[in-house]
Structures are given as C-alpha cells and as structure tokens.
Amino acid sequence: TYVVTDNCIRCKYTDCVEVCPVDCFYEGENFLVIHPDECIDCGVCEPECPAEAIKPDTEPGLDKWLKLNAEYAQIWPNITVKRDALPEAKEMDGVENKFEQYFS
Ligand code: SF4
Ligand code: F3S
Numbered sequence: 001t002y003v004v005t006d007n008c009i010r011c012k013y014t015d016c017v018e019v020c021p022v023d024c025f026y027e028g029e030n031f032l033v034i035h036p037d038e039c040i041d042c043g044v045c046e047p048e049c050p051a052e053a054i055k056p057d058t059e060p061g062l063d064k065w066l067k068l069n070a071e072y073a074q075i076w077p078n079i080t081v082k083r084d085a086l087p088e089a090k091e092m093d094g095v096e097n098k099f100e101q102y103f104s
Contacts, residue, residue: 001036001057002045003065008032008053009098011089014082016045016054027079028072030086032100035068035073051093 004016008031016032017025025036034045036057046054057066092098 001035001039001041001066001069002034002043002054003055003057003062003069004033005053005055005062005065005092006096006098007036007051008049009017009102010086010092010095011051011053013050013089014079015048017038019080020080020081022076023080024052024073025079026073028076032079033069033072033076036070038073051089055097 003027010030012027012031012072017023021042021044022038022040024035025032026035031053034054041056046056048054055061055062056067086092095101
C-alpha cells in the first residue's frame, strides 16, 4: 500500500484524490489518509502530491504512518473530489514534525 505521511498535515492539497482509481482516500480536518486494504498499489498518486507526502510502505520507517492511515481510514469520510488546499498550505509545506505539533 501507499501511505500519506507527515507533510500532508495542514497542507492537504488533495491533488491525490483525483487520480486514485479506487477512491481510497479519507479526509480528516488537517490531512488525508489512504485505506491500506483498498489501495491497489498503482502508485499514480505519489508524483501528484505537491508536498511529496505520499510514500510506498516499503520505505523504511513508515510503520507509524501505516498504522495511522489504517486507523483513520475507518473513521474519516471518503474524499474523491479535489478541493482548495488549506489556506496555510504554502507556509506549512516542509515544516518538520507536523504530527507532533499539530495533531491532537
Ligand atoms: Fe490510490 Fe493508487 Fe495511490 Fe493507492 S497508490 S492510494 S490505489 S492512487
Ligand atoms: Fe495531502 Fe498531498 Fe494529497 S498534501 S491531500 S497527500 S496531494
């Protein structure tokens, strides 16, 4: 599966949802997650994210993010249509450790 990681937080560009052939993105207030059981590993969303927040779970160190994506995909609503990025997206792009700072 692919996973949404830290840099999506408070950017939420949503370009990713437009290209997903199986509509497996789910939306929280500050960021999106991918449902790991629905993702077919096609990889098309990865280059679409302006924040480079989407990674294959084969990359090392993503256990926490895989868990988080799996957990919130069950709770948050499905999103299939692109919307405006969050107003602070530009300033927040590249800020480190957003999860620790902004996720509550
Ligand atoms: Fe959707 Fe493909 Fe991205 Fe998985 S890898 S979330 S199936 S676009
Ligand atoms: Fe987030 Fe990138 Fe999608 S910032 S909403 S994963 S396009």
